[in-house]
Amino acid sequence: MADPKYAWPTKPTLLSTHVKRLDGPDKVTGRARYTYDINRPGMIYGVIVRSPHPHARIVSIDLSAAEKSTGFRSAVTAKEPGTRVFYQGDPVVAVAADSEEHARDAARLVKVEYERLPHISSEAAAMAADAPAVFPNGSTRKANADETGDLDAGFKAAAHIVEATYATHVITHVCLETHGTVCEWDGDKLTAWVSTQGVHQCAQGFAQALQIPQGNVRVITQYMGGGFGSKFAPDLQGILCAKLARQAKAPVKLMLDRKEEHLDTGNRPSAFAKIRAGVDSNGRLTAFDAQSWGTGGAGATSGFPLPYIYDFPNRRRQHTDTFINAGQQRAMRAPGHPQGCFLTEILMDELADRVRMDPVAFRVKNLPPAAPNAMWAEYFERGARQFGWDKRHATGDPTPGPIKTGMGVSAHRWGGAGRGSQAHVDITSDGGVVVKCGTQDLGTGTRTIVAMVAAETFGLPITAIKPEIGDTLYPFSGGSGGSTTAASVTPAIRVTSVNALEQLFAKVAPTLGVQPAELVAEGGRIFAKGNPSKSLAWKDACKLIGTEPISVDGKWEDGLSSSGTSGVQFAEAQVDIETGIVKVTRILAIQDCGLIVDRLTAESQAYGGVVASINFALFEDRLLDRSTGQMVNPNMEWYMLAGMSDVPKIDIVLNNMPERGVIGIGEPPTVSTASAIANAVRNATGATIRSLPLHPHKVLAALEQERAGGTL
Amino acid sequence: MGKPDQFSRRDFLKTAGVGSLATAVTAAGEADVEAQSGPRVVGPGEVPVTLTVNGKRLELRIEPRVTLLDAVRNRADLTGNKRVCDRGACGACTMIVDGRTVYSCSTLAIEVQGKQIRTVDGLAAANGTLHPVQQAFCDKDALMCGFCTPGFVMATVALIEKHPNPTLEQAKKGLDGNICRCGTFVRVLEAAMEAGKGAARG
Numbered sequence: 051m052a053d054p055k056y057a058w059p060t061k062p063t064l065l066s067t068h069v070k071r072l073d074g075p076d077k078v079t080g081r082a083r084y085t086y087d088i089n090r091p092g093m094i095y096g097v098i099v100r101s102p103h104p105h106a107r108i109v110s111i112d113l114s115a116a117e118k119s120t121g122f123r124s125a126v127t128a129k130e131p132g133t134r135v136f137y138q139g140d141p142v143v144a145v146a147a148d149s150e151e152h153a154r155d156a157a158r159l160v161k162v163e164y165e166r167l168p169h170i171s172s173e174a175a176a177m178a179a180d181a182p183a184v185f186p187n188g189s190t191r192k193a194n195a196d197e198t199g200d201l202d203a204g205f206k207a208a209a210h211i212v213e214a215t216y217a218t219h220v221i222t223h224v225c226l227e228t229h230g231t232v233c234e235w236d237g238d239k240l241t242a243w244v245s246t247q248g249v250h251q252c253a254q255g256f257a258q259a260l261q262i263p264q265g266n267v268r269v270i271t272q273y274m275g276g277g278f279g280s281k282f283a284p285d286l287q288g289i290l291c292a293k294l295a296r297q298a299k300a301p302v303k304l305m306l307d308r309k310e311e312h313l314d315t316g317n318r319p320s321a322f323a324k325i326r327a328g329v330d331s332n333g334r335l336t337a338f339d340a341q342s343w344g345t346g347g348a349g350a351t352s353g354f355p356l357p358y359i360y361d362f363p364n365r366r367r368q369h370t371d372t373f374i375n376a377g378q379q380r381a382m383r384a385p386g387h388p389q390g391c392f393l394t395e396i397l398m399d400e401l402a403d404r405v406r407m408d409p410v411a412f413r414v415k416n417l418p419p420a421a422p423n424a425m426w427a428e429y430f431e432r433g434a435r436q437f438g439w440d441k442r443h444a445t446g447d448p449t450p451g452p453i454k455t456g457m458g459v460s461a462h463r464w465g466g467a468g469r470g471s472q473a474h475v476d477i478t479s480d481g482g483v484v485v486k487c488g489t490q491d492l493g494t495g496t497r498t499i500v501a502m503v504a505a506e507t508f509g510l511p512i513t514a515i516k517p518e519i520g521d522t523l524y525p526f527s528g529g530s531g532g533s534t535t536a537a538s539v540t541p542a543i544r545v546t547s548v549n550a551l552e553q554l555f556a557k558v559a560p561t562l563g564v565q566p567a568e569l570v571a572e573g574g575r576i577f578a579k580g581n582p583s584k585s586l587a588w589k590d591a592c593k594l595i596g597t598e599p600i601s602v603d604g605k606w607e608d609g610l611s612s613s614g615t616s617g618v619q620f621a622e623a624q625v626d627i628e629t630g631i632v633k634v635t636r637i638l639a640i641q642d643c644g645l646i647v648d649r650l651t652a653e654s655q656a657y658g659g660v661v662a663s664i665n666f667a668l669f670e671d672r673l674l675d676r677s678t679g680q681m682v683n684p685n686m687e688w689y690m691l692a693g694m695s696d697v698p699k700i701d702i703v704l705n706n707m708p709e710r711g712v713i714g715i716g717e718p719p720t721v722s723t724a725s726a727i728a729n730a731v732r733n734a735t736g737a738t739i740r741s742l743p744l745h746p747h748k749v750l751a752a753l754e755q756e757r758a759g760g761t762l
Numbered sequence: 763m764g765k766p767d768q769f770s771r772r773d774f775l776k777t778a779g780v781g782s783l784a785t786a787v788t789a790a791g792e793a794d795v796e797a798q799s800g801p802r803v804v805g806p807g808e809v810p811v812t813l814t815v816n817g818k819r820l821e822l823r824i825e826p827r828v829t830l831l832d833a834v835r836n837r838a839d840l841t842g843n844k845r846v847c848d849r850g851a852c853g854a855c856t857m858i859v860d861g862r863t864v865y866s867c868s869t870l871a872i873e874v875q876g877k878q879i880r881t882v883d884g885l886a887a888a889n890g891t892l893h894p895v896q897q898a899f900c901d902k903d904a905l906m907c908g909f910c911t912p913g914f915v916m917a918t919v920a921l922i923e924k925h926p927n928p929t930l931e932q933a934k935k936g937l938d939g940n941i942c943r944c945g946t947f948v949r950v951l952e953a954a955m956e957a958g959k960g961a962a963r964g
Contacts, residue, residue, distance in 0.1 A: 074900035075892060077908030078915055080842015080882040087841035150836065151825060226846045226854060226909040226943050275844070275909030276943050308847050493907025493944050650903045654949065658906060661945025686847035686941065694937040697947040 052609035056545050058645055058708060063572075064506045066706055068650035071498045072512065073273070073491070082273045085245040086305050088232040094123050096294045096304030097153040098287060099143040099160045100314070101135035104375035104679025105169035105184055108133055108142065112161040116145055119159050121152030124298035126290055134167070136184075136348040137375050138680055139313025144290035146302050169375040171679045173320060173345050176372035185349055185373045193353075195368040204337025204364030208328025210404035216393040217322045217741035220345070220672040221665075222312045223382055224691065227275020229315045230305030231288040233295040239266045240292060244284060245305075247277040248529030249490055253522045255284040260292055271490045271520045278662075279381030280316035282529045312684040316380025317672060319352035320344045321389035327362070327397055333405045335416045338362035343370040344389070346379030354386035358394035359426070359461050360416045375679050376672075381531055383659070384464060384717035388666060388724060395460045395725035396740055399732060403445055409459055409729065410434050417461075422710055423614025426461045429640040429705075430618050433459070436703070437620040437638045446736030452628045455635075458621050458729025462721035466643065466714030467613030468537030470606045472525035473546040475504065477554060477600040481589040483508060485547070486518040489527035489539050494716055495651030496535055502648055503540045507547035509571035510588060525603065533714025536647055537611035540712045546604030553602065557594045558586060611711040615718050617641040619660070621726035622698075625734045627753055630746030632668055632731055634698040637723060642705040644713035649704065652715050656702040659719030664698075665691050667724035671743050804872070811872050815840065816884025826872045830864070831855045833871035834881060842882035842912045846941075853940030856913040856920075857881050863920045863939070882912035885919065895919050895957040904953035906944035914940050918954045927962030930955070 058065065076082040108131050116122060128141040135142065143160050147153040168182035175181060176189040205211065225245075232243040240262065246252045249269040257264035274281070284292075291304035306315065323342040330336050344352030352371050402412035410430050417426050434440070439457065447454035474486040485504045491497040501515040508514075518524055527539060555566040558576055562569070562584045570579050577585035622636040637660050646652050669690040673682045683689040702719075724742060731749065732738050737756035739748055805826035813820045815834055822837050834840040843866060846854035850868035857866045858880040866881075885893045892900070895918045905911040914937065921928060921936035928936065933954045942950065 070900055071903060071905075073908075074903070074905060075896070077905050077911050078882075078892065078896035078899045079886050080840075080912050082908055083841065084844075084909065086844065087835075089836070089839050089841070150832065151827060224943055226844070226852070226907065226941075228846075273908065276907045278943075308849075493905075493909075495906075654903050654906055654944075654946065657948050658945030661947060662943075685849060686851040687849065691941050691943070692947070693939075693941060694934045694947050694951060697951075700948050 052541070052545065052607035056548050056607060056610060058544070058610065058711065059506065062506055064502050064512065066646045066649055066708065069498060069502055069512060069648045071495050071651055072501055072517070073497055084227050084273045084275050085230055085232060085243045085271065086227050086275070088243045088303065090232060090234055090301040093232070093301040093303055094146050094148050094298060095150040095153040096144055096146045096291050096302045097157040098141050098290060098310065099145065099157050099162065100310065101138060101140040101142055101164070103135060103164055103166055104138050104171065105167045106135050106164035107167060108135065109163040109165050111143060113143070115159040115161065116156040119147070119152065119156045121148035122156050123147055123300065124294045126293040126297065128286060128290060137313070137377050139310060139377055141286050141290065141314070144294055144304070146294040146298050169679045171374055171376070171674045171676050173322065173343060173372045173374065176345065176374050177343065184375060189373045191371040193369045195366055197366040199364030201337055201339055201364050201366050205328050207330050207336040209331035210401070211326060211328045212397060212400045212404065213326040214740055215322065215324045216396055218320060218389045218392050219742055220317050220320045221670045222317045222672050222689070223278045223280040223315065224686070224689065225276035225278060225280060225311065228306040228308065228311040229281060229285060229287060231284065231291045232301060232303045233292040234301035235296055238262060241268045241270065242284070242288065242292065243270045244288060245274045245281060246271050247281045247490065247492055247531055249520060249522050250488055250526050251282055251529050252284050252288070256288065256292060259284065259289045267522070269522045274490065274492055277492050278383045279385065279531055282531060308686060309684040312672070312681060312689065314377045316382065317347065317377060318382040318388070319346040319379040321352065321354050321393060323356060323393050325393070325397055327401060329401045329405055331405065333407045333412055333415050335360060335362045335401070336364065338365040340367045342367060343372050345372045345374050347374060347376040348378055349373050350378040352379065355390040356393060358390040359463060360394065360398065360413065361418050376674060383662060384721050387462060387464065387721040388663065391460060391462050391721050392725045392728065392742060396728055396732070396738065399458070399729045400738060410439060413459070413461065422707065423463070423616060425616045425642060425705065426618055429616065430459070433618050433620050433638055433640050439620065442733065445733055447734050452626055454625045454627055454734040456623060456625070456730040456732065456734025458726045458733055459618065460722035460725035460729065461616070461618045462718055464533060464615050464718035464721065465613045466533035466537060466615055466718070468534060468541055468606055468611035468712065469528060471527040471538040471542040472603065472605045473542040474525050475546045475550040475602050477550055477592060477595060479592055479595040479597065479599070481592040482516065483510065483514060484516045484518060485543060486524040487527050487539055487542060488519070488522055488524035489535060490520045490530055492530050494530070494535065494655060495648055496530070496539060498651060499536060499540060499647045500543055503543040504547045507544060507551060509573055509575070511574070533716040533718070536714050537712045538606055540647055541610035542604060542606040544610060545607050546602055549604055550600050550602040553600045554591065554595070558591045561594060562586065609711065612644055612713055615642050615644070615713050615715070617718050617722060619722040619726045621723065621730045623727055623730035623734060625731055625749060627735060630749035632727070632744050632749060634664055634668070634727055636698055637700045638703070639700065639719055640703045640705065641715065641719050642707050643715035644710035645708040646704055646706045647712060652704055653702050655715045656704065656719040657700055659717070660700050660723045661692060661697060662720045663723030664696070664727065667727040667742060668744055671745070809872070812875055813871060813879055814877065815879045816881060822871070824871060826870065828871050829867055830857065830869040830871045830874055830879070831866035840881055840883045844909055844912060846909065853917060854910050854913040856916040856940065858916055858920050861923070863917055882915055885915065893919065894960045895922065898953040898957040902949045902953040902956060904946055904949040906946050910940060910942040914942065914950055918957060921954060922958045922961040926958060928954070928958045933958065
């Protein structure tokens, strides 16, 4: 555990308040330079030629016409003749030319001859007995069953059993700034501007792939336009960019276009489960048995937690990965949890109806024991009060007319633990404070919380701190994934700042005629505790530093952060039973994340998570054509996302738990919303839709089925 | 860059002769023109294009296929506005041309010569003071990764120039052409309403 001197202040001036993000002005003026905005002297442009086929063997690659095209500069192959491509969008060749337009012209002139091979475009096709031999070890991979308790006894104890199949779909990350890189060589040294969630990981990736010392690679990410789990490595497009630049002896910008972004930069795997679950006459869950499967694309896994949150004392689950000819999945905002949450939470409402219990009371009855990382019971109760849950009708809105209204609820959890970040703090004789940490700001507000923690420690306004991040020249910090950044970075900044302040106190104490241990830094002054007359303004104190700055390295220590968050969300939705259109009217999200660092940006994270989950529930869907294996909506008009008019009233309640230390909040708020919406739709219509997205045609089909004999 | 070519349909007709059905094809880099009735055809090589961006004249030589967005980003290094969907679906490239919002990814640069083009790069005052819309976005935290932000800011500016003190419905409609993947909508709307109140006060 960390030395008590590092403990978070009990009466902070900045921490847990609303602090505006420091880089807001740069972003609203367009001054913020993203990788996509880097223009270097003599820079040329790279474009990747990709397989149009879901599965094929490359017969030949002919670059001759491309090499003669206007402005052509260099070409690099990603695959050789004789090898196979496994999905639409699999990279084959990269070309560079003097303008973006000429690079696209050159790419069009690359002739690749393919021998088309049978492909698999759905989970069902992958599991079929006659599935074509596409992948080396078959198109399914069955995991060992996971079993707890006595399943037979559990089902014997059940008064009601629900048996049904539940599913969620594949979605893509749709980072607004596509994946991409600007690569510039100086001899054998590479500088790469990368749109990434991990600058240090990228440097390692470049060094390994290009077989150069990692010390020769500098990666810079001052600003990046969204990652959501898909941007941790240079990826093939980054390596191709570096090779094009080396060959052309010029800096190369290679940013993917929107179609490539959909096809080849990751996605959230699908999830299916055939579930049998039992509940006793008192509303206690007794048994859960599930066969689950999903696809993460061409050879990637599709795991997710199941059952989710609730305590099924006797349970069994067996998962099968299925492989199809589509781009591989990558971590996507709370990987696995939105799927496991949906599959479980729809089932929970069905079980609650069987025992005629209120869904909130039913859930509370079946929760694991309350703990700091398991606060659901309190949140259910608090949320129900705030949301007006007592006005909820039983399943099926009795109101006449085509618009039916309903409420739903869902719970979720996440980790968000910290790990070994490093930091460096310089205090100079002019009073300047520079804090360096090789983390990166994905839009989460990392730059701002780095400065906040230092400002809090030094008793200075946040504007007095110069935070330096997003560059491998700064001390190591890990990739920004798993909601780990805040909990990794803030302890490192705190520890390093406290140590730097101790050095300053040592220089100041003799002048003030006190012991260093008596000094505190608050309100822009350094003074003796209980004797404010022995005091120096920060700037005057720093004049005692002399020419050699205070320069301190430090790192993350245990005890200032922890892991494990819980949240509950409520949704109200209106369903037009004539058109099948679902409109979300209200969301209430209750969330904790330990010690809240910046309340303003933490709230923004929660708003954003909720909106992302509304998209998951109602709009986005990666559609593959079953016969051709092509994605039919690799754009932003048919791959639908919410706009301003689709966003409901959203209320965020953050439970500050300073005693737990810092925990991340990036992912948990996006887990529950879709499930709460689906339960609201069920409550409104009386029809159960057991798969996402809740597109109008599915809502109408479910209503039709309900009229024909029921979906229960 | 040399003096922009002065090229007009009249000049072409003088040299190519009237009544010829043949298409004049000149060397790459020169302008091509089809001498028939109807619109003048130029390209595919570079042609002179003059744009008025944020009150400044930009004299460019670009191919006619180059979009307004790419022209200002790649040729003038005004990189504030972003390319995201590249087909007029997301609004990240929103600029204001003669007072109306346009998707600059789907507008050819050659088509907006002689028009007043405003991009996010020119919105703040010369001394750095933020436009009230920009200030409201900062105050309300109406941005996260910030990649959609330039487009939202321009759409909001156009909104409140048309409707100072907009109703909630007007604001939603005015901003419905923009997409944010981080999910900042709630606070963007708050910022728009806040900036709108300021605009109404003058």
